[in-house]
Amino acid sequence: LAKTTQPISMDSYEGQEVNITCSHNNIATNDYITWYQQFPSQGPRFIIQGYKTKVTNEVASLFIPADRKSSTLSLPRVSLSDTAVYYCLVGDNNQGGKLIFGQGTELSVKP
Amino acid sequence: GAVVSQHPSWVICKSGTSVKIECRSLDFQATTMFWYRQFPKQSLMLMATSNEGSKATYEQGVEKDKFLINHASLTLSTLTVTSAHPEDSSFYICSAEWTSNTDTQYFGPGTRLTVL
Numbered sequence: 001l002a003k004t005t006q007p008i009s010m011d012s013y014e015g016q017e018v019n020i021t022c023s024h025n026n027i028a029t030n031d032y033i034t035w036y037q038q039f040p041s042q043g044p045r046f047i048i049q050g051y052k053t054k055v056t057n058e059v060a061s062l063f064i065p066a067d068r069k070s071s072t073l074s075l076p077r078v079s080l081s082d083t084a085v086y087y088c089l090v091g092d093n094n095q096g097g098k099l100i101f102g103q104g105t106e107l108s109v110k111p
Numbered sequence: 112g113a114v115v116s117q118h119p120s121w122v123i124c125k126s127g128t129s130v131k132i133e134c135r136s137l138d139f140q141a142t143t144m145f146w147y148r149q150f151p152k153q154s155l156m157l158m159a160t161s162n163e164g165s166k167a168t169y170e171q172g173v174e175k176d177k178f179l180i181n182h183a184s185l186t187l188s189t190l191t192v193t194s195a196h197p198e199d200s201s202f203y204i205c206s207a208e209w210t211s212n213t214d215t216q217y218f219g220p221g222t223r224l225t226v227l
Contacts, residue, residue, distance in 0.1 A: 099216055101156070
């Protein structure tokens with residue numbers, strides 16, 4: 001299973017754009033990249049998923065370079081409620097769909 | 112869409128008793144569900160993979176006789192913590208895999224278990 005590496009923590013201010021980069025050097029051909037958000041005492045919430053290039057939805061964008069060895073989650077104009085832990089995971093159904101969580105990035109948004 | 116529920120949301124029990132936690136996919140069918148455990152200030156740790164109609168697959172170091180998993184239908188998996196002890200106190204989270212070309216996992220809200 002591909003291992004992911006993210007910054008342990010990041011600080012930002014309200015209204016700023018936040019970019020969290022995840023490294024996954026051993027990503028396999030069939031792996032998708034998925035990002036989750038987790039608040040204290042809650043289950044992780046799906047944010048966005050992609051395979052290559054760029055994916056955008058109503059809450060975030062995901063940028064994946066051609067070699068797919070990294071990905072960047074972009075949160076536009078963060079607010080205080082975006083303070084949470086963000087996890088980047090790679091996985092594929094050929095390995096039973098298992099997702100192995102790394103330590104995640106603790107984002108703190110300040111007023 | 113893609114809603115997963117867990118019941119109960121929290122439970123307190125005495126040492127030596129057994130506790131059952133239910134995980135349901137409310138608006139989709141899930142052949143595969145997963146059970147995780149999370150201790151304070153730590154990441155999620157995968158405990159086992161639950162497959163509908165077959166035995167669960169446990170991660171290394173997880174006692175299958177202590178953490179009984181039953182995936183009897185395409186929308187329900189249960190985790191039973193048998194003979195619970197204080198060290199089993201944790202936040203238990205399930206996820207259900209929405210079968211598609213990407214097999215995205217959607218997580219339940221978690222169950223806080225406290226063993227006295």
